[in-house]
Amino acid sequence: MWLSLPPAEIDGLPDAFDYVFWDGADRYPADPADAAFYVVPYMKGPVLGARPLAEMRTVQVVQTLSAGVDHITPHLGQLPPGVRLCNARGVHEASTAELALTLILASLRGIPRFVRGQDTEKWYSGFYPALADRRVLIVGHGAIGAAVEDRLVPFECTVDRVARSARDTPRGPVHALDELPALLPAADVVVLTTPLTEQTRGLANASFLAAMKDGALLVNIARGPVVDTKALLAETESGRLTAALDVTDPEPLPPGHPLWHAPGVLVSPHVGGSSSAFLPRAKRLVRAQLERFAAGLPLENVVAGG
Template identity: 75%
Template sequence: MADITRNHRPTVWLPIPAEDVGGLPEDLEYRFWDGAEEFPGDPADAAFYVVPYMKGAEVAGRPLPRMSGVRVVQTLSAGVDHVTPFLPGLPAGVRLCNARGVHEASTAELAVALTLAALRGIPRFVRGQDAEEWHDGFYPALADKQVLIVGYGSIGAAIENRLTPFECHVTRVARLARRSPHGPVHALGDLPGLLPQADVVILSTPLTPGTRHLADARFLAGMKDGALLVNVARGPVVDTGALLAELEAGRLQAALDVTDPEPLPQGHPLWHAPGLLLSPHVGGSTSAFLPRAKRLLRDQLNRFAAGQDLANVVTTT
């Protein structure tokens, strides 16, 4: 609960100017910080810290060791892996919240776009246009394909919603088995039996110790010949070396919005791996981001000021 008195207003660090967000409670003090070298005030005074978006772990974590009074850490990303290493140094009771509801639409759009582009040969057509080459013929369709979504949270569900009109068959996997409005969700332990059936495997799982290198050599070997791996999760969910081996052998295709390492350095073999389509981690950074991020911040900060439960709490220290 926010400790709001006439003499002291809790301080909020925002990566978007408060006046641009609009609709924020007046009984909070706002400081703008988007990762600049200089802090906008003493980090120890911050009660609510909104992490700068897409600035990396070094920037996200820079003020945290000095935030002795922080009560909420709010990311503007769906994943929180860039913040979790700093949690042990925070006071007890700090709530870490993610941006559930902000990125589902954009990330799901890109997952479907990458899938369609890779299957239908769009990279080949673009290169053919540059070289004035006409690459006609038959290409795989998404229709009737077996699609396996690994990481069936809000983004995974949004991906399925957008796949439905394409007349493909979707199988869902999450950490634990459960039922969803669309049907059963399998547990991760079921993957060995599910992977050989999938034509397309879409990764949308958060990066945790349990999902790091989830798509390792054994996982990839379990995929059928010619299958497509799409990663809109985090780069380290895939073992890069194991994927390169499969791509260079010509057995699998891949479409990656995220890589390990990231950003991908010049000269890295992924740049020219056969059967690979790359996008530069743009799943969430679209025109849909800012209005939804502002809406989330308005809601969270009004809840905080009123002493209400916050949304999207991932963990509490």
């Protein structure tokens, strides 16, 4: 079993297996051909985690520690038929939703301006937008989108929800993706929480952004390529829209990129999931999945194969 978390730090792992630790080092800890279960290293870029896959000729499960699996799916053809790919649903919801709320509040209430003002000893008093009484549109109402909504409830705002297909929730309807054009013009804040797929790549393009109301805030905690960066720059540089981005395209954002200094844009360095909440939840997920694997039970979070 190839784990990207030290096995000695995960209590209660099944005794039936031999465990090795690999977090992306140049040398493999064992022969990849013998791996039956592979936990992909977390936050090591889109290439490194896929490096041993071509040699994993007997692997049965590939478990990511990320909510998205877009860094692994292009490589599934290298694996034996029937390999189960599992994501980390349940690991990142709390932390990522917390950051989404932070970005919304910081952007609306002018926190970046206040920080710069403190650096230069300037007092920026006045009236600033509140989240209260605003309409928030969550695009991608899965586990993370629902967690964002949970944290919005006390803030006296109205929430609309969009996902790939329509359904009902206890808090209200989830609209289908094709209803977006009718919902965007009413939203004061648009939060992107979608996975990166062929359907969502470039979803927030020029026409999407043009449909947003003047002064609206776009928050991206999904993946950078969900947003057309050139189109977003055109809208923010004109002052019509503002944005808060935990993910960017390109990523990491290189020095000199215009997003760094675009007016009304707040950038955080893809830290939605990388908080103190990560390790306890990741360890619980890995242990639970290995317990299921050892007992021959269906695995959780299977997104491909099986």
